[in-house]
Amino acid sequence: MRDNPPRVITIPAKVESTAQQAVQRQLRVAAYCRVSTDDEEQLTSYEAQQTYYTDKIMGNKDWTMAGIFADEGITGTSARKRPEFLKMIRQCKRKKIDIILTKSISRFARNTVDCLNYIRALRELGIAVIFEKENINTMESDSEILITMLGAFAQAESESISANVRWGKRQAMREGKAIIQYKRLYAYEKGEDGMPQIIPEQADVVRSIYDRYLTGASLRMLKDWLESEQIPNVAGGAEWTISSIRSILTNEKYCGDVLLQKTYISDCISRKVIRNTGQLPMYLVENHHDGIVDRKTFDAVQAEMARRNAGKSPSKKNAPTGMTSYASKYALSERLVCGECGTLYRRCTWSKRGKKRVVWRCVSRLDYGTKYCHNSPSVDEDQLQRSILAAINSAMSRKSTLIRKITGAMEQVLAPIPGESMSLSDIESRLDELNDLTRTLVAKAAHAENPSIYTVQLKEIMDEAAVLKEKRQAIEEQRKSNTQAIRRIEEAAAVMEGVSAEIQEWDETLIRQLVDTVKVVSAEHITVILRGGIQVEQDMI
Template sequence: MTTTTAVPNMRIVIIPAKTQEEIKKAEKCLKVAAYCRVSTDEEEQKNSYQAQIEYYTDKINKNPEWQMAGIFADEGITGTQAKKRPEFLKMIRLCRQGKIDVILTKSLSRFARNTVDSLNYIRELRTLGIAVISEKENINTLTAESEMLITIMSCFAQAESESISKNVAWGIRQSFKNGNVPMQYKKLLGYKKGADGNAEIVSDEAEIVKEIYRCYLDGASLNQIADMLNNRGLTTKGSNSPYRKEVIQRILTNEKYTGDALLQKTYITDCITKKSRKNNGELPMYLVKNHHEPIISRTDFNRVQEEMARRSAKRSIAEKLTKTEQGKYSAKYALSELLICGECGSHYRRVTWTAKGFKEIKWRCINRIQYGKKNCHSSPTIDEQALHKAIISAINEFCEVKDEVAKALRESITEVLDPNLNGSIQAAQQRIDELAHNIDELIKLATVPETAATAMADIEKFSEEMKTLREFIETEKAKQIAVQRGSAELDAILKRLEKEDFTMTEYNDVAVRQLIEKVTVESKNVITVAFKGGLEIRKELDIGD
């Protein structure tokens, strides 16, 4: 058995642990980098940017214990998001690769203005044994007491950034109030910045815009319009990329083509994430009317918006929710939304029948297809060829009398426009104001016992009259809007009738959409073609033997 004998005067000496910085100093020269950033492109800030680079280059090179690991600088770039600072991210990658030991920065606000980003990166660098030294705040992130100071300073930096962002947003909104319109000429098809600084129409681009609107109103889909432009070798303005339906939709919904400008359609929700959100009424919007020369009339622009709403409201054919399914919008076949069953009112659908190796195109009532004879007992199946021939015949007959039709349409426009309508609405509003004044006086009398009963009765009577007058005003205004829209549509039809020859030898979906309101299947032998403007022509179907 072995015994251990204690050595006299034995003592234990504690050798204190070295800091990461001391360890690296003992090993070799420290690889030192510097990070600089300015957040604006102003001349004064550019000078500061250059001065920071020169200062840190000189400081690192003068220290014999330091080895230059690089100067990383982001000029004129936001500090709230690291992902938008390429030099900063490059520096972090080198740190992870062990190529940097110390980072010098003027202030923590230069390092990052987002508290989360700042702390995450500093903690990651600390884990890697890399110090971030802030000269202004005199902080070395490898020291134990630095965590609280870093958190406090980063919060101050983020608060400053949020304050600056609010000031910038306030300035932009004041500019909007004054009617200052930012025009994105690089992306805005049809316009360029003129010599006087105002918007100037580019004629060849404007023709493309007009064609896009015209095709959409003629029934083309967004994809069809995009394909048409791409097939002609045209590309989008700015990016020179092929047209997509999203680009066409933006053109069709951009009010700037009417000469107006709607400002603050979107807003930034957070200065850190820079996330943009559509303004649904959270902030005021500003409509600057007649700001520049229009390419599209307001009437055509509004017609396009209504057509978009109408198409999007069409339900999928597959939905079996009602007894008279209306179907979805089809840009390919005009009759998909024009051909109506005379018995149940449902739309007809184009179907392909195959028998003995032969294919036939037919049109059948959607209600009959989906529910059989339960809701639609005797709707006929119509041969497409016979249907097209009858419609061609009706259109040609319409063209023979188009001058008389145009005259009748002009007379109908004159009849529906009531010149006294505004006067009637104004008189009703004046009467409402009088009644409101009388009620105010009656309320005083209602507090006196002797006159209270009579006053309350009169108040009730006047209130009912005011209610009736308000309903009248709302109804008449709605009629006025409907008449104006109808008049605009009739006027567009008139212009087409006067300028174009719609005489047909072959069936054409575009012409059918332009001229026809609906086609009703009366029986297996007869259809009624209702033209826009009111004229109806009955035609027999040539169904053969």
């Protein structure tokens, strides 16, 4: 037990003296101003805001200048894209600012979430933001409700403006009006008429890139060639990138077309650029300007790129993902297949007692032994090349007969669907007639006492229309496949026309152009399938 009860001593608050209040330091005041665009009229407004805040802060004896932070030509929907705004926030965190002046909430931020987050962070630091237009001081208790509402209005205004701009741009796209970025477009410059104008020396480089790619060069090989020849890139530098070469090969502008809306902005707040893979319509403006390569060459490159990208690796050891890169060094890497299991062959180097021997082996046998492929032989490269050359030369000796076969194959491809008498235009005309009949019957049924009498007729029309649409789809699909087949056949005929009657030496580029597939039937026999479908049986030499 304690003898004395506890005692409470009150320590009074410290009252500042009049003298202390007199020497109280001036408040450090900063100003933030922003204009939305960088045209001349807005820049004048920007300069006027700077002058206004300088006079206002320096004219108040209780304030001292802590800086004027101004972003020009910058969006207000994202703070990340406003360097002066972020610099001001850093100064606040270092306790170098007491008050921030700004014209309005829409000048401070057009993103409600950003606006509130920064205001709350500044309030915790004891820093007030004063919005002059709305007469709001963020240190007051009821300010956040007003700021939330006004910030939402500012964001809604941005979203409305963004929607209007998007509508205007898409309307221009529908009308075929294209805006081309020449800064990164190789071989083109803006002409006096505002249209793309070809740069002759760079256009020759583009044509060489297309030709080399079609003859089997990989993107890496094209990069090495461009740099070894010291050909400057679009920026004038000496180094080329794989992506820039791929862009040249896939950009439709090089055949004279322009594809609009390849990408789009997700929303006006995040402003994330998304590749358009079907979410929105795209607009292709054909024959917009003079092309550097013809459309046939451009389409051939796209088909070749798709063929290379579609390659699957038969080896889990080489490519666990199932994909493999295009093998351009050896022509047989994608053409030599096993006659037993259909798997590709791979080039291998055997070393024995200091001597090296190059052979081609079935990938299935290499990876799994005889589990799936039992009897596929390993083939010596020299022997294989001699045999393939012999097969090609035997075909070339009867070149005229082969070209006649190719012409016949082309005619067969162009033949109409068996049993189909209606052309595509006939089908479209009949569908238009059926649509008119349908509208007429529907109108009659609407005013008839017994509409069911028209049901049978309507069903017959709908059934006929369904059959015609199926025929139309079949013809369109055949046309599409015909285009690809005709291209390959024409390429084969052109190569055979230009090749001499006998090939003496193995040429990787020429083999890629002539040979489609080589099937290893056995150690003594192969089947060589040339482009265009010509098949030659050949004994191993």
